Amino acid sequence: MATDIPNLTKVPQGARLDESYRLKRAKKAALAAFLGGMxxxxxxxxxxxxxxxxxSHIFFPEGNATVSLMASFATFGVxxxxxxFGAVVFGHLGDRLGRKNTLVLTLMLMxxxxxxxxxxxxxxxxxxxxPGLLVLLRLLQGLSAGAETAGSSTLTMEESPVGRRGFFPSFAMSGISAGIVLASLVFIPVAAMDEAARFAWxxxxxxxxSVVVMVVAMLVRRSLEEPEVFEDEVKAQASGKEKEKAPFLVMLKTHPAQFVQISLMSFQCVxxxxMQAFGLAYAVSVGIPAATMLVVSIAGNIIAIFSQPFSAYLSDRFGxxxxxxxxxxxxxxxxWVYFWSISTANIALIFVTSIAIxxxxxxxxNAVYPAWFSELFNVKVRYSGVAIGLQVGILCAGFTPMLATALVGQVPSNYGPAAWIVAGSSIVAAIGAIWARETYKTPLSELGNPVD
Structure with a gap:
């Protein structure tokens, strides 16, 4: 490009970044969040x-099909x-040592x-x-995932210009949709294989x-800088103020209401x-080809890549x-309509309702929470607050496929328990949202409660 953009290392100490450079940093942070989410x-x-x-066919002994599927979903939930635990550990590192290096570490682990x-x-x-090794590696994935979305959302929100703090962090969610699309595209030929080849290799x-995605994301993430608001806090601590030794405990002391609020709102992820885990198995059980459901997922998530930034833009305008x-x-x-359409094998309605959701x-x-959750906390405890609070709903969500499998059983018409899990979770999230503070117009320096 013809335009010269100053390097952060050349910006005089204490100088404010101009708006064009701030926008460039926000775009890079959004790209890194997109790739990390992917x-x-x-x-x-x-x-x-x-x-x-x-x-359920290759990691567990043969026997009852429902029991094997529940065991398979249990490894998913573990x-x-x-x-x-990942949220506590990496949240601590993110608040003390910096957002960037912590996010590089979580990416490598995942x-x-x-x-x-x-x-x-x-x-x-x-x-x-x-199955023991599978559980071990799944636990490592969980440790990383406990801080990935929270960290990328926090960093991007802190880098975003005034009035666009909702828009840029939402690209982490668009990355998630892109990851689901990519995974579905990769799995379609695998699902179309004959059973022997699919199970064998x-x-x-x-x-x-996955190594390809990891390398690309790593190259972008390593080029990031720490957000200015975080660097300012580090400088203030270095000038005489004692660094917080346990951001998690400080967060619980200074932001108890905010922690409970985002814990409730995190149930939106259910x-x-x-839909992605139990919905696929449920559809296959009623005779719908797995490849069909993967195409359904691809269609919805391709549109979501674009609809999520637009939704976040609306939150910048209307709250x-x-x-x-x-x-x-x-x-x-x-x-309710979605699961009913699966139970009746109505492919057209499945497409419509899946995309609508x-x-x-x-x-x-989904597009709103990366910015909103981050905005509820002070910079000193922001990474920890978002990472740990977000895990409450996500932890419960992880075991909902197993719970739904147990409640629905092998009766296709008995989809009610699965639908109630989602409906009930939505009500819980709404309670948290009604309680939480509106933050879309609050200046970055005034976010959260004071932390002395």
Missing amino acids: LEYYDFFIYATAASLVF AYVARP GGATFSIGLLPTFGQVGYIA GWRIPFLL TNTL RRPIFIAGIMASGLLI TAGSYAVS
């Missing part, structure tokens, strides 16, 4: 898909147990664990060692290909988790609360 949910979705279609899953032996080869391909609540309540209603109602609430 890797996280590429990994998430290939695991969810493999847990639905493959793992990562969500590790997420809170990518390495996912690639290694593609190399695992099966139950037929090593017995119970196979085909399922490994999506996991091994919609996506249940976080009304946009978020509109999205989650619509999801709680539409989910994935690219519509869920995309609306």
Whole structure:
């Protein structure tokens, strides 16, 4: 480009960054968030898909099909147990040592664990060692995921210009949609394989290909700088103020209400988790080809890549609360139509309702939370607050596919329990949103409560 952009290292100490340079940094942070979200949910979705279609056959002993599927979904859910621990550890590092380096570490951990899953032996080869190794790697994925979205959202929000703090962080969510699209495209030929080839080697391909996404995301992420507001805080601490030794504990002391609020609002993620994991297995159980459901997912998530930034733009114009609540309540209603359409194998209606949720109602609430959750906390405890609070709903969401499988059983018409899980979670999230502070017009320096 002809325009010269100054390097951050050449900016005089204490000087304010001009708006054009700030915008450039925001765009780079948004790109890094997009790629990090893509890797996280590429990994998430290939695991969810493999847990639905493959793992119950190759990592567990033969027997009752429903029990094997529940065991497979249990390995899916075990990562969500590790997420809170990852949130505490990496949230601490992010608030003390910086956003950038912490996010590089989480990216390496996630990518390495996912690639290694593609190399695992099966139950037929090593017995119970196979599911044991699967659980171990899934736990490592969970540790990383516990801080990835929170960290990228925090960094991007802190880099965003006034009036666009909702828009730029939403690209982390668009990256998630792109990751699901990419994973679905990779898994379509795997799902179309004959069963013997799919179980023998085909399922490994999506996991091994994750290394490509990881390398691209790493190159961008390593070029980031620390947000100015965080660097200012580091300088203030270096000039005499004692650095907070345990941001998590300080956060609980100074922001207890905000922590509970985002813990409640985090239940909005149940919609996506249940649709992507349980919805696929449920559809296959009523005779709908897995490839068809993957195409449905691709269609909704392609549109969501664009609808989420637009929804976040609306939250910059009209506020976080009304946009978020509109999205989650619509999801709680539409989910009934979605599961009914699957139970009747109505492919056209499945397409319509899936897109209406994935690219519509869920995309609306999902696009708002990266900025809103970050805006509720002081810079000193922001990473920890978002990372740990977000895990409450995500932890519960991780086990909803297993719970729905148990409640629905093998009766296609009994989709009510699965729909109620989503509807109930939407109500919980709405309560948190009604309680939470509106922040879209609050200056960056005034966000959160004082932390002395």
